[in-house]
Amino acid sequence: MKNLSSLLFILLFCQVGLSQNGLSETGLWSQYFYSLPIGNKWKVAGDFQYRTYELSSDFQQFIARAAVAYTPAIGVVELHAGYGYFYGEPFGDMDGSTSEHRLHQDVWLDTNAGKTVSIRHRFRFEERFVENQDFRSRVRYTIFVNIHFYKDEQQSKFYLPFWNEVFINGETQLRNTTVNRFDRNWSFGGVGYRISQDLRAQAGYMREITSNTSKGQLVLSVFQSF
Template sequence: MKTFLPALVFLITCQVGLAQRGISETGLWSQYFYNAPVAENFRIAGDFQYRTYELADDFQQFIARAAIAYTPKIGTLELHAGYGYFYGEPFGDSDAGTSEHRLHQDIWMDTNAGKTVSIRHRFRFEERFIEDQDFRSRARYTIFVNIDFYKDDQLSKFYLPFWNEVFINGETELRNSTVNRFDRNWSFGGLGYRISPALRAQAGYMREITSNTSKGQLVLSLFQSF
């Protein structure tokens, strides 16, 4: 069972990716994630993101998101409920932007995979309120895998992060269009570095696959705990 979900996600990604039209431009996604305790078993967790269609040009999207996270005293579950603001522009010279207000609920689960490998699962449900569009919902599943290194039983500052996320649309028949049930898939691999116990950085490459296209993204991430 531990290997079934990663293998299934990998096979789906490969099958969908065979039919995609590739986009030659590589985008850049800059991300900052934070979490801070506010009470016993409660935290604020969120992120800011800035995305471009090309490495140094063509704005794509800005994201500001925050959630209340609750960790029960028993077990390995985490429960999140939050809100996000999104503003995006289409590919190319057009500056006609679209804003979105989005609610989300997360269920996080840890898997015991031994000393050198950590595995986390996230199930996310979203309610999307997009400017001048019908209400939409979406389900997302992500598997996060970090591979740690040890020397003389000491944890290295470097680690290898991998993750894969699948997006499934809740509605397919909209007011002026029809969308596929499968929305997109993200696959990431990179290198992480622990700057301090409360701060770490990651850099890597992600492949985004949608119903019609596939595109590469350079992803730079900073994670901070207060």
């Protein structure tokens, strides 16, 4: 547990030094995730998200996403395939907006890490169709770690969620521009509360790192299973 905590601390805070310019504004990221079973091995899973560049103003992005998920017999793997719509606006008073249609395929893998720690890995492959831009693809890897306060996860109301996600671009040569292979990194730490067996909420801080900037965001999340 000590080694795991040290690793999470490094992921969350030491990466700030990787970026060249820090943005002082702290944004707000509101998320709602849902899961609806449609059989023993199938479900519909998705999310709605709303982001602002500042805590109370300056709209950044809206996301609506849904996927069909399948769980094989082995039980520790989930396979997702879905679609997402993204609409965003630039920072500050700049004019313009961008819309994007995105396909994604996920592989989720559960890891047995003991009674007080749950770990999930997500490998995501994206096909991006951005308005007035070339086709893009991207690979994302996320590790989710929840640390519970009791030995029995079902009895743990409060927990500590951490996750780290890295984004890798599939293409670097685009129309009239070149982008880095490394796209960005997100690191999050916070506190979660299990309201019921099917409903939980999280709040925490995320640091977004790109090749030349870094920015902080307050993240509020609700997870609901029907």
